[in-house]
Amino acid sequence: MLHPLPDLVAPAPALIFAAVCFALFLVLDRLVAHDQTRQFDRRWLTAPRYPSGKPRLGIGWAPVMRGLTQLGGPVVRYAIAAPLALWLWHLGYPDSALWLVAALASGWIVDGVIKKTFKRKRPTLVPRLARAGGPSFPSGHTLNASLVYCGLALAFAPVLGPTGLTAALIAALTLSLMVAFSRVWLGVHWPTDVTAGWLVGTGWWCLALAIGQCWLGH
Template sequence: MSPSGPRTLAAPPRSSWRGRRLHPDHARGLRLTLAAAAAFLVAVPFTLLAVLVLGDWSPLRRLDTTVTDALVGYAADHPAWVRLMTLWTDVFAPMPLRVGALVLVLWLVRRGARQLAVWVAVTMTVGGLLSPLLKLLVGRPRPDLPDPVAEAPGLAFPSGHALNAALAAGVLLVVFLPYARPAGRRAVWTAALLLALVTGFSRVALGVHWTSDVLAGWLLGVAVVAATAAALTVWRADPPGRPAPPTGRGPAAGTGS
């Protein structure tokens, strides 16, 4: 071909499937792979725990009984502690958390972060549907104590409070953590951990759930957050309130992060 003739650009080499899965900037790259792997790895201990509960494994039953008896015994002698735990468990119950998630979805939509808004809605909905379904499948009764300090209807495994608190904590981290300053990041982490841990603990402290119910709720919540984040690749969504990058073909066009 003559030097003055038209030139054709060689097509870039196609990367392997493994290379695309582990590429940090590929749309279905490293972070999606890690999120999918995390969802799988968290779902495994949840499944194992469910099998142990269904099989009435005696070491797990003894552990649940010992912890519940100790915490309920303390609560019976400290009415102020019962009121505090009851207040916390009511404020951060599944329904108030869902209302808070709806407010967050509307705020994200108004800010133009529609992908994050969809992810929040999907995550809370999937978790909300899984909890009653799994309760029916496992059919585990709540603790039947001679002197209860609180009561709750329905079945026990997994804890709906713990599950929804873990979902809400995950939403806080995914939505706000990437765009917070260092002090703000510590505040977000603290709020998320307190929300998940204290809500789950309150259910055992009040004697309405076994410890394994709460642990199962936490595990399932983390698995749902990781799975939906992987499916919707929310880390590639634009930050709330930040304009989307340009999509033109010129050299100044952005690519999104």
């Protein structure tokens, strides 16, 4: 059973926060669909670049950003989540392990469905510094970074304890925002893409938390 969590992430607040995230995503979707974010997107996509298109931080940062962005990619997230779920089961927390697998698997399905529904093209305003394919909205790397790393923090609550859980959630959210920044910095996503991805990913693990806590008798 999941460790009793702080009130901040108890079922009721988690449901409310999930609803807020999903509502903001729907608003953002409508704004993007009606091309009302063009100025915002163009401004913040080009902010990290010189007029020539070169990164202000220097091209030497490209490998760092590519490495960071891979933390939200499919290979890395599977490589991290799968063994940790098995380890959690081995530690004697099968309910937490099953919750983690269900939360991540359902979130990945949602990601795929949304990608196919909202077929936004990727930016071509600045040179891309990493390979990327498929629709642009929302950012799957950002969505999954929030979902996977926050989900792992919550699943390991029995091991971490309240203080460790709080620290792990802060670290996970920070990491997801860093992945989001790397996607824009590399020129493969519009800023509203990563914002939407973060909202869906964060909202999904909050929803999964509320459902899981009720299921496990929190």
